[in-house]
Amino acid sequence: MLTEREIESCYLGQFIPVHYHHNMLMDQNRMHGFKMAINYAVRPGAKVLELGGGTGVLSWFAAAKADKVYCVEFNPDMVKEARKMLSMNPNGHKVEVVHADAFEYLPPEPVDVVICEMIHVAMLREKQVEVMESFKRRYLARFGGPLPLFLPEAVIMAVQPLQQEYDFEGFYAPIVQFQETTAVAPGTIEFAAPAVYSVLDFSQPTDTQIAWEGQFLIEKAGTLNAMRFITKNILAVINEESSTIDWLNQYMTLPLADPVAVRPGDLLQVRFQYRAGGSIPSLQAAIRADVVPAAMPQTAPRNVEFA
Ligand SMILES: C[S@@+](CC[C@H](N)C(=O)[O-])C[C@H]1O[C@@H](n2cnc3c(N)ncnc32)[C@H](O)[C@@H]1O
Known part of the structure; x- marks a missing residue:
């Protein structure tokens, strides 16, 4: 059972x-x-x-x-x-x-x-954060301090607004995508630089609830229809060289349910929250993105929701 x-x-x-x-x-x-x-x-x-x-x-x-x-x-x-x-x-x-x-x-x-x-992009699906938290609590109770060194030591997560092509031999399929980080993704337009939304340091108590609210200044014209999630694992900090050994996960791109036209100068307000270890759809459902047009900053934001 x-x-x-x-x-x-x-x-x-x-x-x-x-x-x-x-x-x-x-x-x-x-x-x-x-x-x-x-x-x-x-x-x-x-x-x-x-x-x-x-x-x-x-x-x-x-x-x-x-x-x-x-x-x-x-x-x-x-x-x-x-x-x-x-x-x-x-x-x-x-x-x-x-x-x-x-x-x-x-x-x-x-x-x-x-x-x-036990790492997945955005710390979703797999139980890295919960397992580490559970381990730290039980280890300290059994052995006292200090805690061991954790590898990875930390993770940095960022989000970036995109236009993403979803044409597959003529078949339109807005779908969650995982993209290589080393190649230029065909059919992708980046509207702004990525914004860091969370830094988890595993040597410290880590909250499994992740929440963010932030803004992007749109730099290019196009159709905002996706958000890219970026996850960089700091595997080890090399103290002698003031450097790190990193592992960048594949990018995860989540499609928007209602694509919206944007142009340079527009303000994109984004907010979401999710639980580390939760599902990809739970993050998709939580994302809110509002575009404040450049020429009419006083107008009500256009609301965009993820599928
Ligand atoms: C992403 S894989 C990484 C495997 C290996 N460490 C590597 O790097 O190649 C995560 C592994 O964690 C295991 N796993 C998941 N939940 C676990 C749990 N609660 N206790 C022990 N192992 C678990 C899975 O079965 C899987 O083999």
């Missing part, structure tokens, strides 16, 4: 099937960033915990220097896969794959570093 959380986890895609892990292993930005950050953050002889281990790859990066890595995974299929794959790699024996719920598990001893990659 599944618990309520297990049902929600399956529903929200927490139980990512094995074949999706291939995509994660193939994502060079993600893999390279984590490898560098883990290599920097994990000191020789360290104890490391990974929450949501999947194939065990990040635990394995840690095992290059750590004495012991606890790799916690909830999906029984992935527990088997991780054990199998780790047994095929040098240092794999240093990783103990634990079949447990990250919301409940605590390691048997204090650890130096906690790795957690």
Whole structure:
């Protein structure tokens, strides 16, 4: 019999099937960033915990220097896969794959570093923020301070108004899109620079409720019909160099239900709120965007709602 959380986890895609892990292993930005950050953050002889281990790859990066890595995974299929794959790699024996719920598990001893990659754009769907908060509370109660170093250390999230083409061989389909960050997206017009709407520092207590209200000054003419969500994970802060090792998630673009014409000088007022770990439709439903035309600042805003 599944618990309520297990049902929600399956529903929200927490139980990512094995074949999706291939995509994660193939994502060079993600893999390279984590490898560098883990290599920097994990000191020789360290104890490391990974929450949501999947194939065990990040635990394995840690095992290059750590004495012991606890790799916690909830999906029984992935527990088997991780054990199998780790047994095929040098240092794999240093990783103990634990079949447990990250919301409940605590390691048997204090650890130096906690790795957690339950990350989706805008901190939606996956339980990164809730898992980290739950862990910090339970860890402090069991072991006292200090808290381990968290990897990622922080996340910066931004939003940007767009015109987005939704023509697929003549078929008009305004649909949620995930776009590469390195290529220029065809059919996309950026109306203003992105605005940061949230910075979460995992070393501090983190609120799972995210809310923002802000304005954009429209720079180009076109049809406002989408909002892009940008998520940059600060995997590690390199103190010696005053720099960071980052991982930029794919952009997520949400279509507007009612596109509206804009022109330079218009003011776009945007507000939304959502719960970290919530669904993409919950964010879509919460977004309000009002355009105040440039020439008529005294007129009532035109209201735009997301699908
Ligand atoms: C985005 S994947 C990342 C996997 C791996 N860390 C990597 O980077 O390749 C997140 C993993 O967390 C696991 N997971 C989700 N909810 C969990 C929970 N409550 N407890 C433990 N693992 C969980 C999923 O099954 C999945 O394998």
